[in-house]
Structure formats: structure tokens, C-alpha cells
Amino acid sequence: MNRFGDSVYQLIVETSTNLPGDVRQAIKAAQEAEDSATRAGLSLSTIATNIEMAECNVSPICQDTGMPTFVVHTPVGANQLIMKEQIRSAIAKATKDGKLRTNSVDSLTGANTGDNLGPGTPVIHFEQWDKDDIDVRLILKGGGCENKNIQYSLPTELEGLGKAGRDLDGIRKCVMHAVYQAQGQGCSAGFIGVGIGGDRTTGYELAKQQLFRRVDDTNPILELQRLEEYVLENANKLGIGTMGFGGQVTLLGCKAGVMNRLPASFFVSVAYNCWAYRRQGVLLSAETGEIKEWLYPEGQEVPMQSKPANSAEDAEEGATERKEVVLNTPFTEEQVRNLRVGDIVIINGEMHTGRDALHKHLIDHDAPVDLDGSVIYHCGPVMLKEGDQWQVKAAGPTTSIREEPYQGDIIKKFGIRAVIGKGGMGAKTLAALQEHGAVYLNAIGGAAQYYAECFKNVNGVDFMEFGIPEAMWHLQTEGFAAIVTMDAHGNSLHADVEQNSFEKLSQFKEPVFK
Numbered sequence: 001m002n003r004f005g006d007s008v009y010q011l012i013v014e015t016s017t018n019l020p021g022d023v024r025q026a027i028k029a030a031q032e033a034e035d036s037a038t039r040a041g042l043s044l045s046t047i048a049t050n051i052e053m054a055e056c057n058v059s060p061i062c063q064d065t066g067m068p069t070f071v072v073h074t075p076v077g078a079n080q081l082i083m084k085e086q087i088r089s090a091i092a093k094a095t096k097d098g099k100l101r102t103n104s105v106d107s108l109t110g111a112n113t114g115d116n117l118g119p120g121t122p123v124i125h126f127e128q129w130d131k132d133d134i135d136v137r138l139i140l141k142g143g144g145c146e147n148k149n150i151q152y153s154l155p156t157e158l159e160g161l162g163k164a165g166r167d168l169d170g171i172r173k174c175v176m177h178a179v180y181q182a183q184g185q186g187c188s189a190g191f192i193g194v195g196i197g198g199d200r201t202t203g204y205e206l207a208k209q210q211l212f213r214r215v216d217d218t219n220p221i222l223e224l225q226r227l228e229e230y231v232l233e234n235a236n237k238l239g240i241g242t243m244g245f246g247g248q249v250t251l252l253g254c255k256a257g258v259m260n261r262l263p264a265s266f267f268v269s270v271a272y273n274c275w276a277y278r279r280q281g282v283l284l285s286a287e288t289g290e291i292k293e294w295l296y297p298e299g300q301e302v303p304m305q306s307k308p309a310n311s312a313e314d315a316e317e318g319a320t321e322r323k324e325v326v327l328n329t330p331f332t333e334e335q336v337r338n339l340r341v342g343d344i345v346i347i348n349g350e351m352h353t354g355r356d357a358l359h360k361h362l363i364d365h366d367a368p369v370d371l372d373g374s375v376i377y378h379c380g381p382v383m384l385k386e387g388d389q390w391q392v393k394a395a396g397p398t399t400s401i402r403e404e405p406y407q408g409d410i411i412k413k414f415g416i417r418a419v420i421g422k423g424g425m426g427a428k429t430l431a432a433l434q435e436h437g438a439v440y441l442n443a444i445g446g447a448a449q450y451y452a453e454c455f456k457n458v459n460g461v462d463f464m465e466f467g468i469p470e471a472m473w474h475l476q477t478e479g480f481a482a483i484v485t486m487d488a489h490g491n492s493l494h495a496d497v498e499q500n501s502f503e504k505l506s507q508f509k510e511p512v513f514k
């Protein structure tokens, strides 16, 4: 068993940096279905480039390397205590090597443990089985998509869909609603695991177990197979699209499982996973711990392409739709008031990261640097210190809506002119953008390698006491491209897509499974 720890380390690195072949296949199919000159098509192309970059750089696909969750099957008599210790050591080493972000935070104090070890992290489930080998599976599911998980208790009344009863049709409505309520915030196009039955805890567990299935498998239970096919086909009619930009592809996979329940309870639990669906597995020799087999198709079997516009017509249509503007920081009020929803902004100069801890802090404290005209990037990067210099290892956007309670006030207090993030923000921020003269720019969630390349130097850092993801990094930037999705004139693409998809949701009100 002396190779067990090394094998687990390899599994962690592979899972974080190389998206499996079946997931890649689903993303490629989405690229085919989407007009490549649209916002959704361009985003998928960036995602494809990012997947290749992560594989090539052996660096995290997305900066949020998630909650490491292992499911281990062992032969009877194997020592699980030793395996647990070696898994923990492999997690700490992968963190130190920049393959995982420091993601384990004390819930009361906010202190980051720095090595991804702590109460509840990593999650390790052991099961015994009657085979001779050890099966280790790992999923790295990020926080943004985890926040979009949802649990329904039937019967219930669902906005847009009406009554959902305790039957297959009620389940169908819950799952359609789950996709709608996620909008683009969990980095659509996504995958969902559905757990039918159980109690609140085991229902969610069952939903997450579905995410260990292969994307291209078929459910052996006929009713569930029909449910999966129905949801996959019809959720894509909601028009939410990649990153919630609108488009043909919103969902890439739906997998449902069922277990018994108590007579009084009927839960439908949905686990939402972003496109950066990082899960892999290995079969290990119980004697040596060596890898005998990888359990999902490996990434290199399915190369990705950043597809060029597929026809001259597409390219032209795309070009007339949007304007590209190059801006150097700090921005002026006039520059941002000239921007409209749909424009692409290419940013050069210094920008500052800031997320949950910083926004809360800035409400009643001064900023450590002058933020007049500045650009704030909602991002918790993976950083590594090489010699005396910090290096940006992965740096995609985080879900902006979490900063909604603070953002408007902070924009006005410090004179910020642009906020970059993903998933959009709400009415309070939109009003502040209009009043003060600022814009919200949407970057492609999960494209952490793609954006990391735009950061040419780390000029400094403040609030390291918040931990690496929450610190305020001052980053020298070149060629960072993002789309205006909320402008200084009261327009919000997010509000429009939400409204349109809500109207479409009501089409699915009538019973389908009787």
C-alpha cells in the first residue's frame, strides 16, 4: 500500500486540472448547437480554450477547486484509518503545490486553515465491497454551483409551474424549476444530479451520487430514464444559455436516482454542477496502492477547439451586435457612460480583487488604496509564492450576487467605475451604476487559466489576514476582456434573461407524466 498516497495525489491533480472526456464531449456538443458568434457561443469557445490551457499548464481549470469529496470502496479488512491519513496528506500537498485553492475556512472566525484540512474538509466516505481492489472517486464541486443546489418538499406550489404533487410529474416540475432558479449563476451550462426520496440529508447525498455517473450512461429505471431525457431536452428551451447570456444550451446532463422515504416526507433534492464538472476515479491495487485503471474517460482523449465563427454571415452578425472598447484604468465617468449592454471591454492597467470579506470590511472602513475610477474584480484566485514574488495560478470570477447588499454603497463611497464578476447583480447595484456612472462586466465563470494569463504582475496585496482567496490583490492587467451586462443607463441583460426564461418556464405547467 506504499503507493496509495501518491496515487491519491495523482487523482487530485488530474481531477483539478484535466476535465474528463465525457464532460468535454458534452461541452463540444453545446458548441455545435450554439451559433459561435453569439455571446453564448463565444463563451463556450473561451471555456474550450480554458480546458486545454488547464490540461497543458497542469493548473486548476477553475480557481474554486471546491469541496474535495472522496468516495472510497475498499476490500474487507483494508485499513481505512491509514487511507484517511494519506488522503489528508495528499490534499495538503496538492494545496501547497497550487493544484487546489486554500478552501477550508472556519465558519465562525473566517480563518483559512491554508491546507484544505479542517473539521469537515475533506469529505471522505468509505464503503466496503466484496472486490479485491480499491476504488477511489473524487469530485471537486465549487461553491458557486453548490449555492444553487435546491431541495423541494412535495407537494408544493412552484412559481411559473403551479402545483407539484407527490408523483413523477411533480418531480419533473421541481427539476425544471431547479434549472430555472440557477439561471447562469452556477456557471451554466450545467449538470444536475437529482435525488428522489430519502430524508433531507440522504436525499442530497443521493443527488450528489448521481454526479458520479457517466454523462453518457442510461438510467436502468425506465421512468427515470424518461425523466432525464425530458429534462435535458426541455430545460434547454428555457433560453438561459451559457453564463446566463441567453442561448440554446442551458443544461448538459441530468441524472436521477431514487430511494425510499418516510410516509410523511417527499423530498426532491437537486445538486447543480457547473460546466467545470471535475470528477475522476481510479482503481487501485489493494496490495501496492498503484493505479490500475482510470475510471472515467481521460481528458486528452477528447481535444477541445476554440471554434472560430462558423460562417462569414455569423461573424458579421456578431460584429454589428457588439462594440469592442479598449480602456486603461482608472476609468472616467464619461468612458463608462458611453458603454452599453453587449459591448466588450478590454482592460489594461491595475485592477483589484475583492469578494465577500473585503466588501463587508469596506462598508465601515477606508480602502488601503485609492479606488477612484478603479475596477474591482470579484475573484478569489489561486496564488503561489515563487521566491519573493506572488504568481497568479488561476483567477476566474466569483458569483457577484453575494455582494449585492454592499456593492451599490461601495461604488458610491469609493468612486469605483467598474465591477467585474459573473452571474450579474440586482436592482440596488443597477441603480447605483446609473446614479454614479459605473458598469458591471461579466467574465466567463470558471475560465481561470484564461484570465490568469492577463495578469502580468502582482503589484501588491492587502488583507492577507482574510486568507488568499479573500485578500485584496492588486494586479497589473493586460487584455482582460469582459462583456458589459449591466450598464449606466438602467439596462441589465440578467434581468432580461430572467424575465424571458420565467415566461418560458410556464410552458411546462401542463402534466406530462400522468
Ligand SMILES: O=C(O)C[C@H](O)C(=O)O
Pocket: 063, 064, 142, 143, 144, 145, 185, 186, 187, 379, 380, 397, 398, 399, 400, 445
Ligand atoms: O469561490 C469562487 O472562486 C467561485 C465560486 O465557485 C462561484 O462560483 O462563485
Ligand code: SF4
Pocket: 062, 063, 064, 065, 066, 141, 142, 143, 144, 145, 185, 186, 187, 274, 275, 276, 396, 397, 398, 399, 445, 446, 447
Ligand atoms: S466559478 Fe463557476 S466553474 Fe468555478 S466552481 Fe464556481 S460555479 Fe464552478
